[in-house]
Amino acid sequence: MHLPAPPKTFSLAQVQHQLRQMGVAFVSHGTAAQSAFAFKSLRQVEPGGIYFLSPGIGDPPPITRSIVLREETDLCGEANVILQVEHPQLVFYRLMEAMVADRKKLQxxxxxxxxxxxxxxxxxxxxxxxxxxxxxxxxxxxxxxxxxxxxxxxxxxxxxxxxxxxxxxxxxxxxxxxxxxxxxxxxxxxxxxxxxxxxxxxxxxxxxxxxxxxxxxxxxxxxxxxxxxxxxxxxxxxxxxxxxxxxxxxxxxxxxxxxxxxxxxxxxxxxxxxxxxxxxxxxxxxxxxxxxxxxxxxxxxxxxxxxxxxxxxxxxxxx
The missing domain is CATH 2.160.10.10 (Hexapeptide repeat proteins)
Structure with missing residues (x-):
């Protein structure tokens, strides 16, 4: 039986580097509490995630020990790193596209x-x-x-x-x-x-x-x-x-x-x-x-x- 592969993980430095590669301006707030983070959904919040919070999203579940893309500077939880960006949902999607999407072109x-x-x-x-x-x-x-x-x-x-x-x-x-x-x-x-x-x-x-x-x-x-x-x-x-x-x-x-x-x-x-x-x-x-x-x-x-x-x-x- 083959178990699903674990999600790819990235360091805070890798995420920041990718943002620079994409030309996305950002400001970091907070210190990373761990070395590895994976893209995760607000529908299933876990520590060690990469999330986005956009205006109008409502009251999010508690987020801890994670990277959060958002427009505000509020750390919004325990031991989080905030990457302050414009259009956090767009940036989140672009990051996933660049870092986890299968870009291999079949022919x-x-x-x-x-x-x-x-x-x-x-x-x-x-x-x-x-x-x-x-x-x-x-x-x-x-x-x-x-x-x-x-x-x-x-x-x-x-x-x-x-x-x-x-x-x-x-x-x-x-x-x-x-x-x-x-x-x-x-x-x-x-x-x-x-x-x-x-x-x-x-x-x-x-x-x-x-x-x-x-x-x-x-x-x-x-x-x-x-x-x-x-x-x-x-x-x-x-x-x-x-x-x-x-x-x-x-x-x-x-x-x-x-x-x-x-x-x-x-x-x-x-x-x-x-x-x-x-x-x-x-x-x-x-x-x-x-x-x-x-x-x-x-x-x-x-x-x-x-x-x-x-x-x-x-x-x-x-x-």
């Missing part, structure tokens, strides 16, 4: 993957175990985890990550009854799909191809979390974030930097303006024309302007 095609004859796979892309690629384009830096399916007419741009059991370019279903023959006539789905640069698709995500000549498009730098479904011909703007199990029907247009909470649903042919925040479980049935609104409920109604103090919504540094 090549796993021998169990099935690749169509007319696929164009860049040598600097990675196609994982048991992937199935029909006639499609996969560009440099794309990372397809195991059991991903990319169907014909799809383009996966640079540095896209697609996690296991997701499908890009799935076949949608559009049909009409023939009143004479009493037969359901199904329209062939012959459109396209494009996942633009730097986007992340979690596990069990389905993106349906356009119906005729449309291209279902997910913009640059989006995060589409696990279990989400995107219907045919939909256009998702840049830097949008979908929480788990979001369902977007066909021909929806979503502006840039929208956030959709877990389980949100959007009806077909709906337009949603940029920077809209859709609350968890909301059902959007009408156009949202004004940017920067928070909508909630079934059917979704405007609650207020969306601001940075919304719980669970990634913070913008521009507002």
């Amino acid at each position: 090549g095609i796993h021998p169990t993957a099935v690749i169509g004859e007319d696929c164009d796979v860049d040598p600097a892309a990675y196609i994982g175990p048991f992937c199935v690629l029909e006639d499609c384009v996969v560009k440099a830096g794309a990372n397809l985890h195991s059991h991903v399916t990319v169907m014909r007419g799809s383009t996966i741009e640079e540095d896209v990550t697609i996690e296991s059991h997701s499908t890009v370019g799935a076949t949608g279903v559009a049909w009409i009854w023939d009143p004479v023959t009493r037969r359901r006539v199904i329209q062939p789905q012959i459109g396209y799909t494009r996942i633009r640069q730097g986007t992340f698709l979690g596990t069990d995500v389905t993106v349906v191809r356009g119906s005729v000549n449309e291209t279902t498009t997910i913009g640059q730098g989006c995060v589409i979390a696990h279990g989400s479904k995107i219907g045919h011909g939909s256009l998702i703007g840049d830097e949008c974030h979908f929480a788990n199990n979001v369902s977007i029907a066909g021909n929806v247009t979503l502006g840039n930097q929208c956030f959709l909470g877990s389980g949100a649903i959007v009806r077909p042919q709906t337009r949603i303006a940029e920077r809209t925040v859709v609350g968890a479980g909301a059902v959007v049935v009408k156009h949202i024309e004004e940017p920067g609104l928070l909508v909630m409920g079934m059917p979704a109604k405007t609650v207020k302007s969306a601001t940075d103090d919304l719980s669970g919504v990634p913070k913008s540094l521009e507002n």
Whole structure:
């Protein structure tokens, strides 16, 4: 039995050095009570951690013998070192990205993957175990985890990550009854799909191809979390974030930097303006024309302007 590897640990000096490498200004307060620290969560506080405290985070649990990134100088506990920085959450994420993320770039095609004859796979892309690629384009830096399916007419741009059991370019279903023959006539789905640069698709995500000549498009730098479904011909703007199990029907247009909470649903042919925040479980049935609104409920109604103090919504540094 293989036990999980212990978390990587770092000295205070290593953390400070990395901050300097990133060009982050900081002021240290306090003296380290131990030599090794690991990145840890406020949901499970333990001594010897590296934490961040941001304004509006509420009353944190007691933190001891740790490194704390925060804007204030209060030592906030026994034997802590405070690294006073601006935007502590951002700095914490950047530190983790630099110090613990697996930066090894995988390349090549796993021998169990099935690749169509007319696929164009860049040598600097990675196609994982048991992937199935029909006639499609996969560009440099794309990372397809195991059991991903990319169907014909799809383009996966640079540095896209697609996690296991997701499908890009799935076949949608559009049909009409023939009143004479009493037969359901199904329209062939012959459109396209494009996942633009730097986007992340979690596990069990389905993106349906356009119906005729449309291209279902997910913009640059989006995060589409696990279990989400995107219907045919939909256009998702840049830097949008979908929480788990979001369902977007066909021909929806979503502006840039929208956030959709877990389980949100959007009806077909709906337009949603940029920077809209859709609350968890909301059902959007009408156009949202004004940017920067928070909508909630079934059917979704405007609650207020969306601001940075919304719980669970990634913070913008521009507002």
